[in-house]
Amino acid sequence: MTENISSLSEERIAYLEGLVREARTAAAVFTQFTQEDVDRIVKPMVLAGLGQAQYLARLAIEETRLGVMEDKAIKNMVATEFVYNYVKDKRTVGVIREFPERGILEVAEPIGVIFSLTPITNPTSTVLFKCIMAIKTRNAVIFSPHPSAWRCCREAVNIMYETALKHGAPEGVFTCLESHTLQDNAYLMRHRDVGLIDATGGPSAVKAAYSSGKPALGVGPGNTPVYLEKTADLNMAVVDIITSKTFDNGTICASEQTVVIDDEIYDVVLKKFSELGAHICNEKETDVLGRTVIDPNTKFMQPMAVGQKATDIARFVGLSVDPHTKLLIAPIGGVGPGYPLSVEKLFPVLAVCRAKSVDHALKMCVDVNHSGGLGHTAVIFSNNEAVVRKFSEVINAGRIIVNSPGSIGALGGVYNDMVPTFSFGCGTGGGNSTTDNVNVYHYLNIKRVARRTQAHMWFRVPNQIYFNMNAVENLRQFPSRSTLVVTNAVLEQMGHVNIVRRHIPPQTGVRVLVIPDAEPEVRTVTDGVQALESFKADQIIALGGGSIIDAAKIMKLKYESPDADLEELAAPFLDLRKRVVQYPTEKVNRARLIAISTTSGTGSEVTPFAVLSDKEHSRKVTLADYSLTPDVAIVDPQFVMSMPRGLTVDTGVDCLTHALEAGVSIFASPYTDSNAMQAIRLVFKYLPIACEHPRDEEARSMMHNAACIAAIAFSNASVGVNHALAHAFGARFGVAHGRSNALMLPHVIAYNASVPTKFMPSPNQRAYVAHKKYATIADLLGLGGQSIEEKVKNLINATEQLLDQLAVPRSIADLGISKDDFERAIPDLVKTAFDDPSWRSNPRMPLMDELVQLFWSAYYGRGTAKAAMASQPGA
Amino acid sequence: MTGNSVVLQTNDDSLNNVLEAALEKLNAPDGELVLNFSPVRRVDSGALKAMEKLAAKAEQKNVKVTLCGVNVDVYKVLKLVRLTERLSFGNEMPRSPSH
Numbered sequence: 001m002t003e004n005i006s007s008l009s010e011e012r013i014a015y016l017e018g019l020v021r022e023a024r025t026a027a028a029v030f031t032q033f034t035q036e037d038v039d040r041i042v043k044p045m046v047l048a049g050l051g052q053a054q055y056l057a058r059l060a061i062e063e064t065r066l067g068v069m070e071d072k073a074i075k076n077m078v079a080t081e082f083v084y085n086y087v088k089d090k091r092t093v094g095v096i097r098e099f100p101e102r103g104i105l106e107v108a109e110p111i112g113v114i115f116s117l118t119p120i121t122n123p124t125s126t127v128l129f130k131c132i133m134a135i136k137t138r139n140a141v142i143f144s145p146h147p148s149a150w151r152c153c154r155e156a157v158n159i160m161y162e163t164a165l166k167h168g169a170p171e172g173v174f175t176c177l178e179s180h181t182l183q184d185n186a187y188l189m190r191h192r193d194v195g196l197i198d199a200t201g202g203p204s205a206v207k208a209a210y211s212s213g214k215p216a217l218g219v220g221p222g223n224t225p226v227y228l229e230k231t232a233d234l235n236m237a238v239v240d241i242i243t244s245k246t247f248d249n250g251t252i253c254a255s256e257q258t259v260v261i262d263d264e265i266y267d268v269v270l271k272k273f274s275e276l277g278a279h280i281c282n283e284k285e286t287d288v289l290g291r292t293v294i295d296p297n298t299k300f301m302q303p304m305a306v307g308q309k310a311t312d313i314a315r316f317v318g319l320s321v322d323p324h325t326k327l328l329i330a331p332i333g334g335v336g337p338g339y340p341l342s343v344e345k346l347f348p349v350l351a352v353c354r355a356k357s358v359d360h361a362l363k364m365c366v367d368v369n370h371s372g373g374l375g376h377t378a379v380i381f382s383n384n385e386a387v388v389r390k391f392s393e394v395i396n397a398g399r400i401i402v403n404s405p406g407s408i409g410a411l412g413g414v415y416n417d418m419v420p421t422f423s424f425g426c427g428t429g430g431g432n433s434t435t436d437n438v439n440v441y442h443y444l445n446i447k448r449v450a451r452r453t454q455a456h457m458w459f460r461v462p463n464q465i466y467f468n469m470n471a472v473e474n475l476r477q478f479p480s481r482s483t484l485v486v487t488n489a490v491l492e493q494m495g496h497v498n499i500v501r502r503h504i505p506p507q508t509g510v511r512v513l514v515i516p517d518a519e520p521e522v523r524t525v526t527d528g529v530q531a532l533e534s535f536k537a538d539q540i541i542a543l544g545g546g547s548i549i550d551a552a553k554i555m556k557l558k559y560e561s562p563d564a565d566l567e568e569l570a571a572p573f574l575d576l577r578k579r580v581v582q583y584p585t586e587k588v589n590r591a592r593l594i595a596i597s598t599t600s601g602t603g604s605e606v607t608p609f610a611v612l613s614d615k616e617h618s619r620k621v622t623l624a625d626y627s628l629t630p631d632v633a634i635v636d637p638q639f640v641m642s643m644p645r646g647l648t649v650d651t652g653v654d655c656l657t658h659a660l661e662a663g664v665s666i667f668a669s670p671y672t673d674s675n676a677m678q679a680i681r682l683v684f685k686y687l688p689i690a691c692e693h694p695r696d697e698e699a700r701s702m703m704h705n706a707a708c709i710a711a712i713a714f715s716n717a718s719v720g721v722n723h724a725l726a727h728a729f730g731a732r733f734g735v736a737h738g739r740s741n742a743l744m745l746p747h748v749i750a751y752n753a754s755v756p757t758k759f760m761p762s763p764n765q766r767a768y769v770a771h772k773k774y775a776t777i778a779d780l781l782g783l784g785g786q787s788i789e790e791k792v793k794n795l796i797n798a799t800e801q802l803l804d805q806l807a808v809p810r811s812i813a814d815l816g817i818s819k820d821d822f823e824r825a826i827p828d829l830v831k832t833a834f835d836d837p838s839w840r841s842n843p844r845m846p847l848m849d850e851l852v853q854l855f856w857s858a859y860y861g862r863g864t865a866k867a868a869m870a871s872q873p874g875a
Numbered sequence: 876m877t878g879n880s881v882v883l884q885t886n887d888d889s890l891n892n893v894l895e896a897a898l899e900k901l902n903a904p905d906g907e908l909v910l911n912f913s914p915v916r917r918v919d920s921g922a923l924k925a926m927e928k929l930a931a932k933a934e935q936k937n938v939k940v941t942l943c944g945v946n947v948d949v950y951k952v953l954k955l956v957r958l959t960e961r962l963s964f965g966n967e968m969p970r971s972p973s974h
Contacts, residue, residue, distance in 0.1 A: 025923050
């Protein structure tokens with residue numbers, strides 16, 4: 001804004017302040033009105049506008065000397081009747097829209113005071129339109145009409161105001177500047193009580209509005225390209241173009257400016273124009289016209305030509321034309337600075353170009369579009385849908401009008417179902433904030449009332465789980481042509497593979513693939529996939545612990561979907577349902593995966609996870625998707641009866657950690673709780689027995705079940721910070737996963753049971769419940785205690801006692817790791833733990849410092865858990 | 876409430892009259908004027924102008940003007956025209972109105 005408002009006199013400022021105060025008061029009073037109050041005012045205003053349409057048109061013509069009286073009357077009618085037809089049933093007060101399924105309400109908030117600039121070209125119709133919109137939306141407007149259209153606009157404002165006031169509108173709801181200067185406009189545009197500037201007018205007015213720093217609807221000039229394509233209905237097209245371009249003598253900024261015509265129809269089209277009253281200029285006439293109606297310096301149209309009749313323009317430039325000439329058509333050779341008539345011309349002069357091809361035509365239209373018409377309006381006449389689509393793609397216009405007149409078509413509601421308007425948003429191409437036909441919703445602040453929604457949760461498990469001694473016999477019910485058994489050498493030597501083979505239906509072709517008993521590597525998976533392909537397997541039996549089953553899951557994935565990119569599939573995600581990378585659903589092969597677990601810990605037979613070791617790049621690839629879950633799980637304790645004690649302890653503690661973490665996870669649900677709680681109960685009861693009496697069938701069976709159902713719980717609720725810490729520590733110091741978990745477990749219970757420093761965002765939980773859930777677990781285990789705090793302490797004690805009983809190392813120091821070594825490792829440990837996705841479902845969001853504390857608690861071990869808990873407020 | 880206080884009852888219909896009356900009551904300086912707004916459902920432009928006058932005169936006379944029982948819609952209107960900065964608000968009317 002360049003106008004210097006300091007030159008305004010005190011009297012002038014007082015006058016402007018008075019206008020704003022009056023409008024502000026009206027807008028404030030208006031906030032109390034209901035939808036019914038508003039609608040009672042709008043209808044009589046519309047009727048008043050309709051009744052005075054011709055009178056106002058005459059006033060406009062007399063004052064501005066632009067346009068056509070009859071057309072201006074029509075415009076006044078469109079601005080009232082058509083706009084009313086659009087707004088009458090629209091809710092603009094209070095709740096305006098409801099989306100119950102999304103828990104969203106939209107509530108209208110008026111803007112307050114709108115400062116509105118109106119143009120010379122469409123003066124009274126724009127005022128009528130804006131008054132109706134303002135009342136419908138409970139806003140007050142200060143009008144600043146174009147100085148050369150002030151009297152007619154003032155009269156239009158008065159008619160609207162008197163009618164509105166009579167029907168209950170607040171006093172002062174519309175005011176009109178009594179003459180104005182650019183300084184007045186600048187002052188009002190910057191006024192703190194003006195909420196919005198609605199500037200319909202020339203480029204300078206729009207620029208001033210946008211430069212003021214206020215929210216603005218600035219609707220400026222256009223330069224409408226028209227493509228008249230060879231498949232079009234030519235008679236209709238020619239009539240429509242003449243109708244549009246001569247409507248109000250071409251003053252609507254959406255009217256046609258340059259028509260690009262296919263070569264094949266060019267001559268025919270011009271003949272039709274000529275027959276219907278257009279004068280086709282020869283080369284010399286076009287040259288004269290271009291030099292006269294377009295300012296050679298500014299390259300803009302000459303104001304004196306705006307809204308004038310074709311015959312008057314012809315006379316002015318010295319062309320000899322028929323007295324009934326409606327339109328001057330100027331053939332031009334191209335678009336751009338060398339072709340002055342290719343710019344906007346708000347008068348009945350139309351440029352035409354001959355196009356050699358569709359491509360050529362589209363390029364010329366793009367050129368016109370970019371010569372001052374970006375974002376505004378474009379027109380195409382064609383019955384070739386592909387051409388219409390292409391035109392719509394390459395042309396940047398808020399309105400692309402098809403097979404109808406540009407000016408009247410863009411106004412909306414007459415030739416199409418667009419929103420009726422007298423303000424065309426031109427998008428960023430035109431320096432505007434919207435491409436819409438400006439309407440009541442642009443006169444509102446729309447408030448979104450968003451209710452808390454509960455995310456849909458899930459509980460997914462394999463289709464079939466067979467458990468208890470000799471459950472492997474159920475293999476016989478799975479017919480297969482060729483089955484690949486994936487296992488390790490030890491299990492084969494132990495005779496487990498033979499047990500499995502005995503229960504596979506006899507006609508099945510069986511091959512055994514022995515792989516290393518370690519986290520599967522890329523090479524292992526590749527070999528497995530080759531075996532599956534060469535054998536044309538339709539069934540995979542994974543017999544082993546977590547590593548073997550994980551390997552089989554990934555082999556199946558790559559066998560069924562060879563193009564699956566494991567690295568891409570391992571991309572991190574926050575919410576499984578919103579993950580960016582989707583697992584493949586198209587499969588070139590199909591194989592049933594049956595998982596038979598031979599350890600009682602990971603529960604991989606029912607989980608949707610698999611870990612791949614990529615040694616070449618020194619990293620692990622963690623895959624997680626329910627499509628990885630085995631189709632069938634067999635939980636047969638005969639395969640764990642001979643598990644060594646150390647493995648029994650490690651896997652058993654892993655199982656307990658799964659269950660405890662799933663139990664307090666932010667994704668825990670009644671479905672996962674039942675599994676988690678039961679698994680915890682089974683571990684506390686049977687793990688010591690399984691360790692002391694490894695041949696105890698009941699203990700082995702129950703621990704095998706516990707591992708499976710704990711895995712069901714964490715497959716659906718995930719784990720927590722204990723796993724993040726254990727993963728980091730185990731990887732750094734080469735300590736078994738279960739043992740690493742054990743080192744962290746009491747400390748993590750104490751940590752999660754305390755009031756979090758930082759809560760974890762969790763729409764599914766209404767309160768922090770981790771401490772209460774631990775207390776419930778304590779109750780389930782019969783640990784006693786009166787208060788929640790006491791019960792949590794008892795659970796920590798019980799966990800400590802269990803770990804003591806299992807004789808696992810109770811502190812990191814016990815492992816022989818020096819304090820100095822551990823201290824040096826801490827930064828990396830914390831970084832790795834924080835990068836681990838496991839904690840994202842933890843009930844308490846771990847801060848870096850807290851991770852450090854947890855690691856040190858695990859280092860020193862016994863007693864630090866309870867001490868840490870006691871130091872937490874509200875524990 | 877100070878000792879020098881005046882309490883006025885009003886409703887939608889009589890609001891402008893009451894505000895006029897209130898203006899008259901403001902002749903004594905350093906007091907408090909309490910207006911019961913609980914029956915007032917809406918205010919119009921005229922009432923707002925009267926209230927602005929009242930606020931101006933009260934400021935001049937150093938009289939505290941307190942509106943009691945203002946509903947939130949009316950309060951929002953007063954907020955928008957910045958009258959909330961110039962007036963005081965109470966939840967309940969004092970026990971013994973003098974008018």
